[in-house]
Amino acid sequence: MGMIEGFGIQGLQMLLVVALAPGLTGLVRRIKARLMRRRGASILQPYRDIARLMRKEVVLAENASWLFRAAPYLIFAATWVAAALVPTFATGLQFSWTADLIALVALLGSARFFLALAALDVGTGFGGLGASREMMFASMAEPAMLLTVFVIALVAGSTQLSTVVQAFSGPTVGLRVSLGMAAIALIIVAIAENGRIPVDNPSTHLELTMVHEAMVLEYSGRHLAMIELAAALKLLLYVSLIACLFAPWGIAREGDGPAALAFGALAYVGKLAVGGSALAAFEISVAKMRIFRVPSFLGFALMLGLLGTLLLFVSRTL
Amino acid sequence: MLEISAAAALGLLLLSLTAAFLGGRGAGPIYALAILPCLVAGGAGLGVLGGAPVGALTLPLGLPWIGAHLRLDSLSAFFLVLIGLGGAAASLYAVGYGRHEEDPARVVPFYPGFLGAMMVVVLADDAFTFLVAWEVMSLLSWALVMAHHRAIEVRAAGYLYLVMAAMGTMALILAFGLLAGTSGDYSFAAIRAAHHSVAASVAIAALVLIGAGSKAGLAPFHLWLPRAHSVAPSHVSALMSGVMTKVAIYAFLRVTFGLIDPLPWWTSPALILIGAGTAVLGIVNANVASETKRILAYSTIENVGVIFTAIGLAQAFAADGLHMAAALALSAALFHAFNHMAFKSLLFMGAGAVLNATGRRDLDGLGGLIHRMPVTAFLMLVGVMAISALPPLNGFASEWMVFQSVLASPALTQLGLQIIVPAAAGLLALAAALAAAAFVRFYGLGFLGRPRSAAAGEAREVDRFMLAAMALLAALCALAGLMPALVLDRLAPVTQALVGGHLPQQLAQPWLTLVPVSAARGSYNPLLVFVFIALAASAAAWVVHRLGTRATRRGPAWDCGFPETSPLTQYGAGSFAQPLRQVLGGTLLAVREEVDMPPPGDARPARHRVIQHDLIWERAYLPVADAVQRVATSANRLQFLSIRRYLALVLASLVSLLVVLSLWG
Structure with a gap:
């Protein structure tokens, strides 16, 4: 593949993820509303929200520091770079070798780190509440995700996402117990990391049950727009990651022509729609759990990841 | 390169003597002077890593029939760079920080010597030099920990550190005793050439793990570390945590990867x-x-x-x-x-x-x-x-x-x-x-x-x-x-x-x-x-500033409409830790939380108390300390015997030693 073409696909992918992310959030909200027999807002509503927030004045708390103002852009940038590394419609992206799966986990960790710091910056009770709970969840979810990464890397023989996807879409991998465990663990981590029911409720208005929302209570205007966009991107990232690892059908391979790329893009949008609908259906069928139930929920993912890794250490074929 | 770094270490030791002579005056210049040898030693280390030849040197110091062997190979060089960089930064920091020291005479004289001793540890090429430097490093860092000795927690930390350091050094002495074997040649060159059985190698590795691991803070020998590192003056804390723990890691690497034969695989799971x-x-x-x-x-x-x-x-x-x-x-x-x-x-x-x-x-x-x-x-x-x-x-x-x-x-x-x-x-x-x-x-x-x-x-x-x-x-x-x-x-x-x-x-x-x-x-x-x-x-x-707006206004915090002015309503150290304490602390720290809620009508405030235990301290350290105390109390009687009985004791021990010797031969 030529350099120019590689850059083109990489750039296209970066724009694509930002463009699609609010749509996915809108889709999930819409389907949830329909399943609850409400009309629900248009799928385009998140776009409108972000555009409106960007034009609104920012009201900063009196003692907010520069960290509070810089954090939204850093959070967005870290999430965006992470999302750009996940193959969506094509593998063999120009810059896929800059960061592997471990670095991807760490990039999401950086975004969370700054979000938690920003929550503590103004010095309100809710900010601290959100930050301490978020870090507690993360201390379970991140190792679970890393162990899932180990399972995937051991099966594919690489931590490089493009290489992994090419290996997984080939005939050699097949069905494996360890990969099944990794898939379940990754889905649990995705639910927790995106603050979805049953871990956290993204549409809650009750402060004491908030985690993510409690951290961003002090944000307004363009800063809030960045944070909302980053949250949408993160959801898209996890859906794309699960799709490209466990449903790598239709992804264009390195050096494929425009027809394959177009088909890949179409398949990708289809996968997003399926993933979003599944999430919405799951969310309306369970209740939110108590906060101290969450560690056992995430501990289950951690154990699955550990078991998967152990299986692969003992036998390469499991 | 070796000569240069040995000179740097010597310079630091001499600087210590000068500082002791000055008795705490001239702290600033002494800290500033300590930067140079650190940079020189670090540079020498870099030189060896970059390809300069490995140097070896025997100084007519120490035990008369051995002398002090020094050697600068790549492993020593890497750690010398660490000591040099960390030491230079800490000394520069101390030029400013040391001005606020209440009692500089308790800090300044020990500081350059501590740095120099760490350098000698990584340069040493025989067990005697190594152990002497190790002990000097331990004692000087102990003296630095004790700088603010009037606080009871400092004295307690210093005492615990001294006990643990003594135990660590003892383990190292035993390890080197096994290394030198019966030939009694303590130079590393002779130890390298000697063959050690698997059992001896494993025993040596275990002893070094205790000796070096206790200095580095490996569990369960870590308890002194948070106590001692946190009460030392901050530039010393930086050196102890940033550099001295690495010297301990050097000691472990030096022995297990250089001095003994490669260990069997089954020792590694324990280490991992x-x-x-x-x-x-x-x-x-x-x-x-x-x-x-x-x-x-x-x-x-x-x-x-x-x-x-x-x-x-x-x-x-x-x-x-x-x-x-x-x-x-x-x-x-x-x-x-x-x-x-x-x-x-x-x-x-x-x-x-x-x-x-x-x-x-x-x-x-x-x-x-x-x-x-x-x-x-x-x-x-x-x-x-x-x-x-x-x-x-x-x-x-x-x-x-x-x-x-x-x-x-x-x-x-x-x-x-x-x-x-x-x-x-x-x-x-x-x-x-x-x-x-x-x-x-x-x-x-x-x-x-x-x-x-x-x-x-x-x-x-x-x-x-x-x-x-x-x-x-x-x-x-x-x-x-x-x-x-x-x-x-x-x-x-x-x-x-x-x-x-x-x-x-x-x-x-x-x-x-x-x-x-x-x-x-x-x-x-x-x-x-x-x-x-x-x-x-x-x-x-x-994009946001271009397409959106830059308008910004400052206002009171939102805090869901009820901003609270007291800073105590923020999350504090205890409340931030609460979720993790609840999740992980149950088994590791035996955490218990008690809420004392007064009955309705009672005006006294409600109280929340967290009780947490250090299980290693309570289950492993205190029983040992109690046992030592008991033995010491019962042995105390020996202090008040008459001269006759002391002579009888001397005779009895002489006879029993002779019996042992005759059985051994």
Whole structure:
């Protein structure tokens, strides 16, 4: 593949993820509303929200520091770079070798780190509440995700996402117990990391049950727009990651022509729609759990990841 | 090169004598003078890593029939660089920090000698020189810990440190006794040439693990560390945590990878488990501790655990003949040791700056320092990002390499390792996530939010020397993070000497990418990650400001409509730790929470109390201390005997020794 073409696909992918992310959030909200027999807002509503927030004045708390103002852009940038590394419609992206799966986990960790710091910056009770709970969840979810990464890397023989996807879409991998465990663990981590029911409720208005929302209570205007966009991107990232690892059908391979790329893009949008609908259906069928139930929920993912890794250490074929 | 570094160490020891003569006067110039030998020694170390010949030297010092053997090979050189860099930064910091010392005569004379003794430890080439330098290092650091000896907690910490240091040195003496065997030649050259049986090698390794591990803070010998490191003057804390723990790691590497025959594979699972367990134990404690320097000391224990895990992996790979993988794991361990020197020294200096500006080290008395001490706050942000293993800083680069070496370990054939390594990987992943939580708490409560005490609200930025030292270390963190090749390529001679393999040259990789094995296996390019994040953030800011609005207004905090003015309504050290304490503390810390709720109508305030235990202290240390106390009390009777009975005792012991000797022969 030529350099120019590689850059083109990489750039296209970066724009694509930002463009699609609010749509996915809108889709999930819409389907949830329909399943609850409400009309629900248009799928385009998140776009409108972000555009409106960007034009609104920012009201900063009196003692907010520069960290509070810089954090939204850093959070967005870290999430965006992470999302750009996940193959969506094509593998063999120009810059896929800059960061592997471990670095991807760490990039999401950086975004969370700054979000938690920003929550503590103004010095309100809710900010601290959100930050301490978020870090507690993360201390379970991140190792679970890393162990899932180990399972995937051991099966594919690489931590490089493009290489992994090419290996997984080939005939050699097949069905494996360890990969099944990794898939379940990754889905649990995705639910927790995106603050979805049953871990956290993204549409809650009750402060004491908030985690993510409690951290961003002090944000307004363009800063809030960045944070909302980053949250949408993160959801898209996890859906794309699960799709490209466990449903790598239709992804264009390195050096494929425009027809394959177009088909890949179409398949990708289809996968997003399926993933979003599944999430919405799951969310309306369970209740939110108590906060101290969450560690056992995430501990289950951690154990699955550990078991998967152990299986692969003992036998390469499991 | 060896002569230069020996001269540097000697210069530091002489500086100590001068300072003792001056009795605490002229602290500033003495600290400033200590910078030079550190830089010289570090430069000499770099020279050897860059290809200068290995030097050896025998000085007519010490025991008359042995002399003092010194040698500067690649392993010594790497650690000499660590000591040089850490020592130079700490000395520069001390030029400013030392001015506020209440009793400089208790700090200044010991400080240069402590640095010099650490250098002699890594240069020593015979057991006698090594042990003398080790003991001098221990005693001088003990004296430095005791600087503020009027506080009872300092005396308690100093006593515990002294006991643990004595135990560690005893283990090392026994280890060297076994190493020298019956021939009694204590020079490392003779020890290297001698053959040791497997049983002897394992015993030696275990003794060195106790001796060096207790100095490095390996569980269960770690308890003195958070106590002693947190009460020492801050530049000394930085040296003890950042540098002295590395000298201990040097001792372990020197003996197990150089002096004895390669260990059998079944010793490595123990090492890996001890390391990973130490990492989790340390960081869980860091998450519930409430004093800044104590949190940092507990995090040192975590990082030492990570380093020992990687060393254990290297040992397992080397035992199986996988030299490339062993080189990867050992490079990861050494790189992490280097990184930990940089960011932990930086963080201790920052904690010292805060202590200096506010007089407080409890998180519940800090807050809002980002406004009052902007430069310190920024440099500390770099430090906490590095230690939380966030890309693109150095902590992540070495952590990434540790994980890559874990991923290489299915090649190990033994079932024991195949079960232990994934478990250790899980523990390491847990420790990494918990470290981020601990440092969000550390930074968020210490530097962000509103001041929780008057002292924090009136803090002033510290002086230029302290800021310059911290800025240098922060730059080192960024440099080693963005261009890990600069450090990793220097490690090649060390890993070649220790495990017979080295990583491919990293500087030669395209775009300075970090490629430990092959590009297909995994690569990471911190420089590009940094550029991408910077570009993405500025592009986002540009678009938002261009298409949206720049309008900004300041107003009171929203806080859901009920902003509370008291800073005590913010989350504090105890409340931030509560979720994790509840999740992890049950088994590890035996945490119990008690709520005392007065009945309706009673006007007394409700109280919440957290009771937590240090199980290792209570179950392992206190019983031993009690037993020693009992034995000592009963032996106390011997103090009040008559001269006749003493003579009878002497005779009895003489006879029994003679009997033993006759039976032995």
